[in-house]
Amino acid sequence: MWGRRRRLPDIQLPKYTIKTANDSSNFNPLLYSNGKYSSENSKLVEEYKKKLESVRSRKDYTSIKEEAEKNHVYITDNGGYISKAQRQCVNARVQGGAASMSKLAMRKVFDNKELRDLGFKILLQVHDELIGECPKENADKVAEILTTVMKESAKPVVSIPFKCDATIETRWYETDYSDALNNEY
Secondary structure, eight states, rough: OOOOHHHHHHHOOOOOEEEEETOOOOOTTTTEEEEOOOOOOOOHHHHHHHHHHHHHEEEEEEHHHHHHHHTTTTEEOHHHHHHHHHEEEHHHHHHHHHHHHHHHHHHHHOOOHHHHTTEEEEEEEEETTTEEEOGGGGGGHHHHHHHHHHHHHHTTOOOSOOOOOOOOOSSSTHHHHHHHHHHHH
16 A cells, blocks of 8 residues: 565466476575576476376375486475465555554654643654653543544555444553453452
8 A cells, every 4th residue: 555565576486397407506696596497498397397297186296306306307386485475466455555554644643733731742652552651631532532643644645444443451451451451469
């Protein structure tokens, strides 16, 4: 949503990489991943490419790979690299968008003059929540303003409504652990 980019070169790999004994490695040390690969067009490599097109199970792949190794042709299954890149692609959009929204909300809270006048200061950000402090007498007003500012911080870019809950505590996570502490002590 905010133009974040994630480099995932492994998503462009072919399903199988086929090398002969005299091929150089396709490992790219700058990206620390496998890069695009181009092999010499020998008849043996083409023969194994055709055989791999008909692979239906791991057993088929293993038998073709073993046969190829006897002929000094080495086959690598890139399916794991490709699947990992596809998962990272989806995850990067979700987590990247959430991180950008949290940063935008922090900026808007920090710049809000009314919150500053009430003595509110951001102490910590944990994932998608802001932890701050203010004088006790201003807590209710700060919670109301903070909720509004955080819900509306992404409005120029994201049109769906957001939910934001504010809790007022004298100690961090007091309501979560107070019963356990009372029982123990």
